[in-house]
Amino acid sequence: MIFTTIARELGVRDDQVRAALDLLAAGNTVPFIARYRKEATGGLDDTQLRAIEERNTYLVELAERKDTVLAAIEEQGKLTDALRAEITACETKARLEDLYLPYKKRRKTKADTAREAGLEALTDRLIADPEVDPAAVAEGFLTDGFADAKAALEGARAILIDRFATDADLVGEVREKMYSEGRMTATVIEGKETEGAKYKDYFDFAEPFTALPSHRTLALLRGEKEGVLQLTLDAGDDQEYENLIAARFDLPTARSEWVAKAVRFGWRTKLQISSGLDVRLRLKETAEQGALDIFATNLRDVLLAAPAGQRATLALDPGYRNGVKCAAVDHTGKVLATAIVYPHQPQNQWERAKQELAGLVASHGVELIAVGNGTASRESEKLAAEVADLIAAAGGTRPTPVMVSESGASVYSASEIAAAEFPDMDVSLRGAVSIARRLQDPLAELVKIDPKSIGVGQYQHDVNQTALATTLDGVVEAAVNAVGVDVNTASVPLLERVAGVTATLATNIVAHRDEHGAFTTRKELGKVPRLGPKAFEQCAGFLRLRGDNPLDASAVHPESYPVVERIAAATGLGVAELIGNTRVLSGLRPQDFADERFGVPTVTDIIAELDKPGRDPRPEFKTAEFRDGVEKISDLHPGMILEGAVTNVAAFGAFVDVGVHQDGLVHVSAMSEKFVADPREVVRSGQVVKVKVMEVDVERQRIGLSLRLGDEPGQDRTPAKRERNKGGRGGGRATASQKPRGGRPQKNNPQKNKQDSGSMADALKRAGFGR
Structure with a gap:
């Protein structure tokens, strides 16, 4: 049932969903399944796999809730075959709760009291005989707690309204009608015009629920939370809803004023409020999902931005009064020197700063000058350009100034990761190091920063933080594993993002590397404490190294090495000669090397990887050239x-x-x-x-x-x-x-x-x- 539902929703086959869920249940990671288990899943990618995983969680929770609801209703002796079938067939939690409404344990209501007093018969009589005088009829139903006709009629009305509110079909229909036809309105709270000026565009606002984009919904909700905006959920024409209610219960509203008023009262005091709450929650959830999708896409693009590569870099973290913080790093990102210069106001030590920076460039063979894009960035970029010109005039190779986003650099500077990396370095200088390294390799450096601090999202503080963290962690994991990681140079934070590598394993890998030297083969990973066969299976294909076996530097998984050996034997070439040999590889037929374990999809990937081993999916490095004289x-x-x-x-x-x-x-x-x-x-x-x-x-x-x-x-x-x-x-x-x-x-x-x-x-x- 769950397999079929997910398959239908995602447009894939049942067996693909079943295989994916079986692999996930066995402890396999999404990146590993997407890359190395294509035969089993029919080639599902990581996005589809995560969708399957998420939807499965929802449907399992729904199934468990169904069991709870069925048991609760059966315990009351009210579970019919028809109701069981309805509950079993419902596909959403909202519909399930609608069906459960009449049976849910609740505090005693006025309707319950009225029923106990026998007033249900009065309700039915007023509906059946719309021409009668309600007050006169009510006189025959007086009892304790309902001592006069007015009280009895109020009790009868409470019973009728309770019927409306617990009718699953009516509740669902009203909710959908309100969402599809209603609109959100906003007005400014009197006296908040100046304080809430940033929400001025919402001071007199109205838009259909279905037309509200995610950023606008979240803006409205924030304005309300800050006490600036008054939000109203306008359902539309009240009469249409009253007619809907009357038709559902075949009520004689045209012939009975009492019934008509009861319907109107029920709509305005019960169904309109409950449906409004449901619609509001739906709007918020939809807006949050939209914000998460945008954040995830932007984060993926930033993480997979083109790396400048292994080139010595001088970073400038601009500032005015507190100076420009500088850090020179070598091609591996190792810090060579740091400094603080004061070229801008109020010190204005321009020439002195230029000479000092030129000295750093010359001493360390700097090829790139990374300039943080914050305060004083254009002035600092001009300084970098003059330093580059000075080097060129002296006969050296002119370094290239590049503007770099410094979002999250300050967060990194004060983090435990930065403190562990640079315990003796001033916090302000750590940010400059981060700027330099993120130019060399954005992915490797940005994984050290909480994704929420990278600054590419909308309303990240307004969405569900658990969902946000889960979504962004998935993006980071996918990005890291798409690129691959050099096990001999990677930091602990980067290794933690590799499929199958926990924080403990990442620490152990680095500790083993520090103690025993660089890994020379992937097999040596088995010597790392607590890195067992399962963890090796998950991570090995994503960890790269240059050593004895040329395949260890590729995305070919060690389990597939025998396939490469068969290909080499068939071509008469050694593995090293085969790698990069496009002429030979382009002539191979994947089906000729497939077997029961490694099918055509995997062999196709292996041949493609042999053709361009360790290829980086990121684009070529390119920088924007800002126009001279345009600085503000x-x-x-x-x-x-x-x-x-x-x-x-x-x-x-x-x-x-x-x-x-x-x-x-x-x-x-x-x-x-x-x-x-x-x-x-x-x-x-x-x-x-x-x-x-x-x-x-x-x-x-x-x-x-x-x-x-x-x-x-x-x-x-x-x-x-x-x-x-x-x-x-x-x-x-x-x-x-x-x-x-x-x-x-x-x-x-x-x-x-x-x-x-x-x-x-x-x-x-x-x-x-x-x-």
């Missing part, structure tokens, strides 16, 4: 075409660093001539792009950019674009709102797209840009 927002003007780097991708667009300390926004409507449903279809974090400046608001620190270089500032393309796309996303010129370095946007505007064109504020409204 006031230097920008509409019409400029600049090169920049994408720093963050959100549901509504992408932020691009063009070298002015504040990132501009390319709204989704300005990314392509074609309709773009998801900005991630066009750009990714870290990508170098060319953009046109469309609008600049110095006072509000906002920059509007476009990827369509043919756009003209002031040009309004919204109406035509919206008509062409049937209003899906709106259009108009790109607009921007600022975000802190590596963080989420400071402001955005959630208003729906409008036909009118004008100020940047209007454009922001069309952008649906909300904090």
Whole structure:
């Protein structure tokens, strides 16, 4: 049942799901299964495997809850065959709880008391005889606790409303109707206009639930939490809901004023409230999932950004009063020297700083100068350029200045990992080391930082933190194992992310390496304390080393070495001669070397790996070249075409660093001539792009950019674009709102797209840009 359900939802076969769950239950990791067990799963990738794992957890919990509910109802003697079938067949926890409502133990209600007093008969009589006088009929049902007609009628009404509230089909239908037809409205709480100015765009706001994007929902909820916004869930036309309730129970509302008022009261005091709570929870969960998806995608892009490689690097962590912190590292990331220079205000020791940095570059053969992109970054980049020119003028090789995101560097500096690596180094200098290393190899360095601190998410503090941690850990694990890890140089934090390697094993691997020297074969990993056969099976293919066996530097798993030997024997070449021999490898047929254990998919992967052993899936290293003289927002003007780097991708667009300390926004409507449903279809974090400046608001620190270089500032393309796309996303010129370095946007505007064109504020409204 569970296998079939998951298979149907994911569009795969039952046997694939069963195999995946069996492998996971046996202690295999997702990266290992995705890479080395393709025959068993039919080639499911890591995303599908994680989806299967997550969905299986939900369905197992649902099945366990069904058993609990069935047992509870059976204990009451109320479990019918029809009810059992309904409970067994339900596919969601919400539906299950709807069915359980009438049988759930609860505190005694007014409806329960009225039933015990015999007032259910009064309720039925008022429904059956709508023409009667309710007060007169009620006189025949007076009893203890219901001493007069008014009290008796209130009791009868409580019974009727309880029927509404415990009818699973009605509750579900009302909830779905409210979600599909209702809307969220927001108004500012009186007196909070100034304090909550960042939520100004929501002071008078309304939008259908189904149209609310994740970032807007979370912004509204945050505004409410901070006491700035008053949120209302508008269900729509009350009469439609009242008619729905009446039709469900065949109630004579047209002929009985008492019944009509009871239905109205039941809707407004019970079903509207309970459905509103359900819809609110659904909106929050949907928004959180959207935020998690965006965060995961952006994090993956940042982790898999192009590495500069093993090149000696000098890092500058910019600052004004406290100076520019500097660290020189060799090609392996080993720290060679540190320094603090004061080229900027108030000390203004420019020439002295330049000479000192030039000395570090010359002494340590520096090839790259990494400049952190925080405060004083453009000034420090200019300093780096002058240092590079000075080296070139002296006959040396000119080092290349590169702007590097410093998000999370301060978090790393104060972490236990940094303290263990550099116990005697000043905290401020550790950040410079991190900046240098993340240029050389972003993945290896960023794994030392909590993913939430890398600064590529939306509203990370507003979503479920357990779900966030699980999602991001999965992304990091997938990224590390996709690239592979050099076991002889990797840090403990990096090794911890390898499939099958625990924190203890990572520590033991490094300790063994420090004591006995570098590993020369993968087999030697078996000598590491507590690294048993199962752990070796999971991690060996992802750990690389250059030693006696050339296959140990590849992604070929040791269990598959016999396949390579058969291939070598068939070609008459040695393994070393076979590796990289495209002419020979391209002529091989995988099926000729497959057997019962290693099928065609695995052999195909082996041949591909032999052709390009240890290939890195990351792109080629490239940096954005910022325009000289453009260092602050006031230097920008509409019409400029600049090169920049994408720093963050959100549901509504992408932020691009063009070298002015504040990132501009390319709204989704300005990314392509074609309709773009998801900005991630066009750009990714870290990508170098060319953009046109469309609008600049110095006072509000906002920059509007476009990827369509043919756009003209002031040009309004919204109406035509919206008509062409049937209003899906709106259009108009790109607009921007600022975000802190590596963080989420400071402001955005959630208003729906409008036909009118004008100020940047209007454009922001069309952008649906909300904090």
